[in-house]
Amino acid sequence: MADALIIGEVAGGAPSSSTMEGIAAARGLGVRQVAVLLPGADAATAASAAITGGADIAYTVVDGPAADGEFDALVDAAQAATAQSGARYVIGAKTLTGRDVMPRLAFRLGTALASDCSAVSLDDSGRLIATRPVYGGNAEASVACLGSVAVASLRPKSVDALEPDASRTGEVQPLAFEANVRTRVLERVEEAGEGVRLENARVVVSGGRGLGGPEPFGSLRELADMLGGAVGASRAACDAGWVPSGYQVGLTGKTVTPDLYIAVGISGASQHMAGCSNSRTLVAINKDAGANIFKEARFGVAGDWQKVLPAFMEQLHELMG
Amino acid sequence: MTLHIVVTAKQVLDPETPLSAFNVADNAVSTAGNIPPVVNGYDEQAVEAALRIKEAHGDAKVTVLSCGTDFALDVIKKPLAMGADELVLLQDAAFENSIDPTMAVAALTAAIRKLGDVDIVISGRQASDWDNAQVPLGVAESLGWAVATIGRKVQVLDGTVRVERVLPDGHETVEASLPAVVTVSNELGTPRYPNMRGIMAARRVQPTVWSAADLDLDGAASPAFELVSLKKPERAVQTEMITGDHDADAGRKLALRLREERVL
Numbered sequence: 105m106a107d108a109l110i111i112g113e114v115a116g117g118a119p120s121s122s123t124m125e126g127i128a129a130a131r132g133l134g135v136r137q138v139a140v141l142l143p144g145a146d147a148a149t150a151a152s153a154a155i156t157g158g159a160d161i162a163y164t165v166v167d168g169p170a171a172d173g174e175f176d177a178l179v180d181a182a183q184a185a186t187a188q189s190g191a192r193y194v195i196g197a198k199t200l201t202g203r204d205v206m207p208r209l210a211f212r213l214g215t216a217l218a219s220d221c222s223a224v225s226l227d228d229s230g231r232l233i234a235t236r237p238v239y240g241g242n243a244e245a246s247v248a249c250l251g252s253v254a255v256a257s258l259r260p261k262s263v264d265a266l267e268p269d270a271s272r273t274g275e276v277q278p279l280a281f282e283a284n285v286r287t288r289v290l291e292r293v294e295e296a297g298e299g300v301r302l303e304n305a306r307v308v309v310s311g312g313r314g315l316g317g318p319e320p321f322g323s324l325r326e327l328a329d330m331l332g333g334a335v336g337a338s339r340a341a342c343d344a345g346w347v348p349s350g351y352q353v354g355l356t357g358k359t360v361t362p363d364l365y366i367a368v369g370i371s372g373a374s375q376h377m378a379g380c381s382n383s384r385t386l387v388a389i390n391k392d393a394g395a396n397i398f399k400e401a402r403f404g405v406a407g408d409w410q411k412v413l414p415a416f417m418e419q420l421h422e423l424m425g
Numbered sequence: 426m427t428l429h430i431v432v433t434a435k436q437v438l439d440p441e442t443p444l445s446a447f448n449v450a451d452n453a454v455s456t457a458g459n460i461p462p463v464v465n466g467y468d469e470q471a472v473e474a475a476l477r478i479k480e481a482h483g484d485a486k487v488t489v490l491s492c493g494t495d496f497a498l499d500v501i502k503k504p505l506a507m508g509a510d511e512l513v514l515l516q517d518a519a520f521e522n523s524i525d526p527t528m529a530v531a532a533l534t535a536a537i538r539k540l541g542d543v544d545i546v547i548s549g550r551q552a553s554d555w556d557n558a559q560v561p562l563g564v565a566e567s568l569g570w571a572v573a574t575i576g577r578k579v580q581v582l583d584g585t586v587r588v589e590r591v592l593p594d595g596h597e598t599v600e601a602s603l604p605a606v607v608t609v610s611n612e613l614g615t616p617r618y619p620n621m622r623g624i625m626a627a628r629r630v631q632p633t634v635w636s637a638a639d640l641d642l643d644g645a646a647s648p649a650f651e652l653v654s655l656k657k658p659e660r661a662v663q664t665e666m667i668t669g670d671h672d673a674d675a676g677r678k679l680a681l682r683l684r685e686e687r688v689l
């Protein structure tokens with residue numbers, strides 16, 4: 105039996121970063137026992153990392169459609185793990201998989217999902233209090249989860265994972281359940297972006313509608329390469345077809361938390377900021393001094409990027425030798 | 426046999442509302458002045474996806490379902506003006522627009538059951554007010570139907586639906602037997618603009634209105650959440666504007682300033 109269950113994911117033989125964040129969030133609730141569901145061929149290896157990272161019980165699924173990442177089977181696994189753990193709090197993440205699995209799990213459990221939360225806590229009566237941005241980030245809501253099970257998903261990178269503690273011990277239990285797959289994957293096409301992965305980059309240079317076309321993204325790429333970073337974009341730039349949709353940063357795109365985020369020709373709509381506002385230093389170049397991005401940026405230049413950016417890059421070249 | 430496509434469409438505050446006109450008070454959001462509501466952007470894409478299927482399929486009917494307490498008819502009729510065939514408003518004081526999606530899921534599920542012959546439900550991936558991204562998934566679970574989300578291309582082929590889903594770094598094609606629920610994303614492309622004929626036709630359509638009682642929903646769904654607080658987020662950033670004699674000068678100074686701060 106556990107008080108909290110994390111619906112985890114396994115990547116490269118280890119629990120994904122959002123899984124470790126979920127475990128940390130559950131530990132932060134101050135509950136006694138934290139269980140984690142780990143589907144994937146490497147789940148057994150991942151289980152020890154999850155335990156040193158704060159979990160007490162790991163339910164593993166090492167083969168079958170859930171281990172292969174089929175959403176239908178993952179919902180079945182999550183439902184079985186919830187029943188087996190007896191958890192009152194079930195926490196997942198707003199990842200590609202969590203976007204599908206968590207709402208479905210919540211409805212199967214007779215409740216709804218507190219989605220995309222920036223924080224979770226418990227009130228005096230043990231109800232889960234979930235805090236989450238709404239209206240694209242223009243408002244912030246706190247809800248108390250009613251009902252016997254509370255289901256929440258965390259926005260990636262909202263909580264810090266715990267330092268691994270090698271002395272921790274826990275239990276690993278293979279999960280038995282029946283999977284019912286109705287939506288089959290016929291084909292998957294990976295479009296590997298150029299250079300550093302956007303999600304992991306320490307520097308991100310993003311362009312928006314203000315760039316006016318696809319070519320200027322070449323300059324952003326050059327700047328990103330100089331800084332060992334990645335190129336991102338606003339939805340407007342993706343919708344215009346200037347860069348692939350994988351470049352999109354924001355509420356419905358990627359969440360990035362680099363040391364430096366440089367936004368060029370981006371107005372700073374809340375839905376864009378939702379994906380980058382946790383960057384350590386945000387720099388904006390925009391010709392409109394009243395643009396919203398200047399309310400969120402640490403440093404700003406109100407000017408035409410066509411003049412600002414080349415001079416910035418030239419000076420940078422000099423500084424970097 | 427006629428393919429019956431249901432599109433769910435929500436009336437929402439215009440997400441382009443300037444922040445200065447966006448008010449949060451007494452645990453509710455409102456806009457200053459007379460900014461009209463809009464059809465949720467992704468739901469317009471759902472209408473577009475349905476119309477493309479209808480065009481490819483020939484014998485198809487598109488019914489739009491919208492759930493709420495009150496509607497701006499000229500706004501919520503936009504899907505009809507785009508080319509949808511019918512509009513059913515699920516209208517009741519009990520269908521208050523809330524952060525809790527439970528009631529909307531119950532109402533839409535009941536309406537789809539009441540329509541009876543629905544083959545596919547197409548929804549936008551999320552609504553731009555509460556950003557829950559879960560009503561279509563809840564409807565699929567309640568109906569026990571297959572689901573495929575975040576589509577950029579939706580095709581109906583011989584009793585199945587094939588969806589090209591957007592992935593963070595690529596795409597995948599999935600397939601399910603009908604009936605099914607599909608959500609679509611902006612990658613589907615810009616929704617068509619209503620033409621004059623469509624607008625005139627939409628004007629003549631009287632929407633069907635179903636109340637909670639019509640859907641046998643009185644007192645059905647118990648809430649999942651209680652709203653504790655709703656407020657504008659605090660932004661604690663101190664912005665330093667870098668200025669120069671001209672734009673290029675400001676660009677150079679920006680680099681120097683960032684070096685000084687050890688950001689570069």
Ligand SMILES: Cc1cc2nc3c(=O)[nH]c(=O)nc-3n(C[C@H](O)[C@H](O)[C@H](O)COP(=O)(O)OP(=O)(O)OC[C@H]3O[C@@H](n4cnc5c(N)ncnc54)[C@H](O)[C@@H]3O)c2cc1C
Nearest residue numbers: 312313314338339340354355356357369371375376391409
């Ligand atoms: C539900 C929902 C989800 C969304 N999800 C996302 C998301 O994930 N990511 C996202 O980015 N958006 C998202 N959006 C869209 C978002 O609301 C904005 O429409 C979008 O971010 C605007 O992109 P932009 O800043 O590039 O364009 P605009 O808002 O048009 O801004 C362009 C900016 O460029 C500036 N500019 C123009 N020319 C120059 C020049 N020569 N030099 C310098 N500056 C110049 C202008 O002053 C302007 O500020 C979402 C919207 C909704 C409703």
